Amino acid sequence: xxxxxxxxxxxxxxxxxxxxxxxxxxxxxxxxxxxxxxxxxxxxxxxxxxxxxxxxxxxxxxxxxxxxxxxxxxxxxxxxxxxxxxxxxxxxxxxxxxxxxxxxxxxxxxxxxxxxxxxxxxxxxxxxxxxxxxxxxxxxxxxxxxxxxxxxxxxxxxxxxxxxxxxxxxxxxxxxxxxxxxxxxxxxxxxxxxxxxxxxxxxxxxxxxxxxxxxxxxxxxxxxxxxxxxxxxxxxxxxxxxxxxxxxxxxxxxxxxxxxxxxxxxxxxxxxxxxxxxxxxxxxxxxxxxxxxxxxxxxxxxxxxxxxxxxxxxxxxxxxxxxxxxxxxxxxxxxxxxxxxxxxxxxxxxxxxxxxxxxxxxxxxxxxxxxxxxxxxxxxxxxxxxxxxxxxxxxxxxxxxxxxxxxxxxxxxxxxxxxxxxxxxxxxxxxxxxxxxxxxxxxxxxxxxxxxxxxxxxxxxxxxxxxxxxxxxxxxxxxxxxxxxxxxxxxxxxxxxxxxxxxxxxxxxxxxxxxxxxxxxxxxxxxxxxxxxxxxxxxxxxxxxxxx
Numbered sequence: 001x002x003x004x005x006x007x008x009x010x011x012x013x014x015x016x017x018x019x020x021x022x023x024x025x026x027x028x029x030x031x032x033x034x035x036x037x038x039x040x041x042x043x044x045x046x047x048x049x050x051x052x053x054x055x056x057x058x059x060x061x062x063x064x065x066x067x068x069x070x071x072x073x074x075x076x077x078x079x080x081x082x083x084x085x086x087x088x089x090x091x092x093x094x095x096x097x098x099x100x101x102x103x104x105x106x107x108x109x110x111x112x113x114x115x116x117x118x119x120x121x122x123x124x125x126x127x128x129x130x131x132x133x134x135x136x137x138x139x140x141x142x143x144x145x146x147x148x149x150x151x152x153x154x155x156x157x158x159x160x161x162x163x164x165x166x167x168x169x170x171x172x173x174x175x176x177x178x179x180x181x182x183x184x185x186x187x188x189x190x191x192x193x194x195x196x197x198x199x200x201x202x203x204x205x206x207x208x209x210x211x212x213x214x215x216x217x218x219x220x221x222x223x224x225x226x227x228x229x230x231x232x233x234x235x236x237x238x239x240x241x242x243x244x245x246x247x248x249x250x251x252x253x254x255x256x257x258x259x260x261x262x263x264x265x266x267x268x269x270x271x272x273x274x275x276x277x278x279x280x281x282x283x284x285x286x287x288x289x290x291x292x293x294x295x296x297x298x299x300x301x302x303x304x305x306x307x308x309x310x311x312x313x314x315x316x317x318x319x320x321x322x323x324x325x326x327x328x329x330x331x332x333x334x335x336x337x338x339x340x341x342x343x344x345x346x347x348x349x350x351x352x353x354x355x356x357x358x359x360x361x362x363x364x365x366x367x368x369x370x371x372x373x374x375x376x377x378x379x380x381x382x383x384x385x386x387x388x389x390x391x392x393x394x395x396x397x398x399x400x401x402x403x404x405x406x407x408x409x410x411x412x413x414x415x416x417x418x419x420x421x422x423x424x425x426x427x428x429x430x431x432x433x434x435x436x437x438x439x440x441x442x443x444x445x446x447x448x449x450x451x452x453x454x455x456x457x458x459x460x461x462x463x464x465x466x467x468x469x470x471x472x473x474x475x476x477x478x479x480x481x482x483x484x485x486x487x488x489x490x491x492x493x494x495x496x497x498x499x500x501x502x503x504x505x506x507x508x509x510x511x512x513x514x515x516x517x518x519x520x521x522x523x524x525x526x527x528x529x530x531x532x533x534x535x536x537x538x539x540x541x542x543x544x545x546x547x548x
Contacts, residue, residue: 026050028195034143040150040210048252049209053196055248059241060187060202067234070270075306081419082273086236090276095340096286097258102179102224103287105405106342106381107397108390110178113137113455114148116162119155123177125387126394130178134207135185135231136295136465139454140541141548142193145203149210155180156215156222179224181263184208186232187241188539205245212249212260220259227287228262232295234270236277243282258284263344267292267466268299272328272422275335288342288380291329293320294349294466300324301473304423305536308481313428315438315470320346320373322426327417333378334412342406345374345382349461352388363460367392375400378410385462430478430485432498439502439527442471447523449544469540475531492532499528522547 027050033041074080082090109129112118122130132152138144154160155173162171184207185191194201208228216226230242246260264271264278266289271278279286297318304310312318320329329346336343348367353360367384371393374382384393401407441458445468448456456463477483478490488494503524507515526544530537537543 027053028198029193030195031142031193034146037146037150039153040146040214045210045213048213048249049194049201049206050196051252052205052209052245052249053194053201056205056241056245057196057199057202059244060204063235063238063241064188066237070234071303074303077306079419080270080273080303080423083277086274086277089280094280094283096279096283098340099287099342100225100261103227103261103342106179106288106344107401107405108393109181109344109381109383110387110390111137111183111347111383111385114144114151116147116151116160117164117171119151120160120162120171120173121387123155123180124174125178126390127178127384127387128381129181131181131183131229131383133183133455134203135183135189137455139449139452139548140185140189140191140203140545141452144452144454145191145193145206149207149214152180152182152211153214156218179227180219181227181229182207182211183229183231184211186539187238188232189541189545192545208245209249213253216253216255216259220255226255226260228260229290230262230264231292232268233264233266233278234268236274236281239264239278239281243285246282246285260285261287263288263290263342265290265292265295266328266332267295269296269303269423270299272296272331273419275331276339279335279339279341283339286339286341288344289332289336290344290383291332291346291379292466293325293329293346294464294470296325296328298466298469298473300423301470301477302536302538305473305477305480310423310425311430311477311481311483312426312474313430314434315474316434317428318426320370324422324424324426327421327424329374329379330377330412330415331417331422333410334415336380337378337408337411340408342380342408343378345371345379347383347385348389348393349385349463349467350389351386351457351460351462353460359460364389364392368396371396372400375407378407378412380406380408430483432486435475435478435485435490435495436498436502438471438475439499440506442468442475442527443503443506443520443523445471446526446540446544447519449541450519450522450547452548465541472527472530472540473536476533476536479532480536495531496528499524 027046106128108127109131110122110125110127111131111133112122114132158173185203187204189203190200191203191206192200194206212226219225250257250259262282262285266272333343348370350363350367353363367389371382375397382393384390441463444458445456445463482489
């Protein structure tokens with residue numbers, strides 16, 4: 001254990017997942033498993049999940065209720081602030097546990113869904129890290145979840161292969177591959193196909209538990225370890241929960257405490273006020289923090305939804321140069337490096353544009369500028385969404401880092417920020433084209449998600465659930481506050497007229513047959529509901545999960 005101010009009392013885990021006295025009714029599968037799932041959903045693996053769920057599900061429910069209470073307080077006007085009760089943690093002299101060798105160089109990380117071809121290509125991409133994503137880049141159909149776990153078991157075992165049925169091209173792992181990290185679903189998402197004591201299991205415990213159970217010892221044998229990204233966190237109490245899950249899981253499998261390493265995405269506005277505390281709670285397991293910029297913008301809208309003075313301009317102008325984004329990302333660097341943890345930059349959503357050299361160069365210019373800013377600020381690495389961007393990002397980090405594999409020595413001691421700076425409203429125009437773009441992206445993404453695809457290339461960007469969340473919540477915010485869009489107040493009738501126009505254009509773009517056979521009408525109805533509801537829905541994916 002590492003020396004610390006000790007001002008945050010730790011909660012004891014009340015029972016181990018393997019404690020027979022904890023057993024009630026057996027774990028149940030609400031739907032038949034996909035063909036070939038026996039290896040993933042083995043009796044031993046399900047018993048492990050059962051224990052994790054029974055032990056930790058009540059706390060997850062309590063933490064989600066606490067989120068709702070805090071949001072209600074903010075809606076009433078309570079300002080966001082750094083916690084007075086944890087000041088000793090922020091001012092204390094402590095560091096996270098030492099990091100394993102294969103997490104000391106994270107200059108370029110690639111992220112993506114967990115389908116078989118993607119897993120192979122990402123591990124072979126030349127990136128330092130591949131984050132296999134059960135969250136925003138995956139539509140959580142039962143088949144996707146189970147097959148994704150199967151693919152990762154094979155990847156860890158280095159037995160994974162894939163033959164493209166269309167081209168008959170064979171894909172295999174290269175000799176040198178990226179370090180594998182896994183992102184489970186957020187605390188809020190259920191896994192309705194798994195029931196414990198007749199109640200639905202949290203998706204995060206299913207994703208984490210299956211991967212850890214099947215791979216932890218094999219990873220250690222191969223000189224690596226069970227490494228994770230943790231999404232959507234809003235407080236250090238949620239970090240404390242995850243730490244207890246880790247302690248419990250390691251104990252149950254006889255794995256040394258601290259073997260698990262986790263990087264936390266700072267992708268909610270409330271979490272930006274608790275970075276030190278989050279690292280402190282996870283200090284035996286923490287590898288760093290990441291700037292989850294797209295979800296952060298969505299969280300800004302959601303957290304400040306009741307306040308007309310925080311209405312955003314077009315999504316396209318809420319860039320990393322906006323003062324509130326600069327304050328947040330630089331605070332990540334300062335906080336992490338002071339604690340010996342890595343500060344990871346955000347996603348470049350651009351993808352190479354085939355058959356259009358001008359558009360391609362414009363996209364790559366944006367990527368280069370973004371990565372130059374990150375390395376200059378002191379980030380230790382960055383994210384890309386496409387293998388074609390790995391070398392571009394690496395070249396920029398290599399050129400600035402002068403042979404170093406990280407920038408932990410850049411402490412940013414002269415940087416300081418305030419609560420006001422973190423919530424400063426971005427400047428810029430609200431345009432009809434920005435509104436139309438939100439509609440096009442939102443509807444097309446939801447339609448793909450309902451078909452089981454969670455990562456969708458649209459308009460030369462790789463869109464996932466986070467960018468779709470911005471699209472629908474921004475429309476809601478503009479409607480809620482009657483925002484001025486090109487000189488005219490946005491109303492529900494005006495929005496619906498524009499929505500109908502965009503649906504007509506979309507039918508022409510994708511073709512009548514594809515439009516008719518797809519789920520575009522359903523996606524439009526859901527986008528309309530989310531945009532015009534009296535209350536802002538917490539997550540698009542929760543609403544859409546009912547229709548999956």
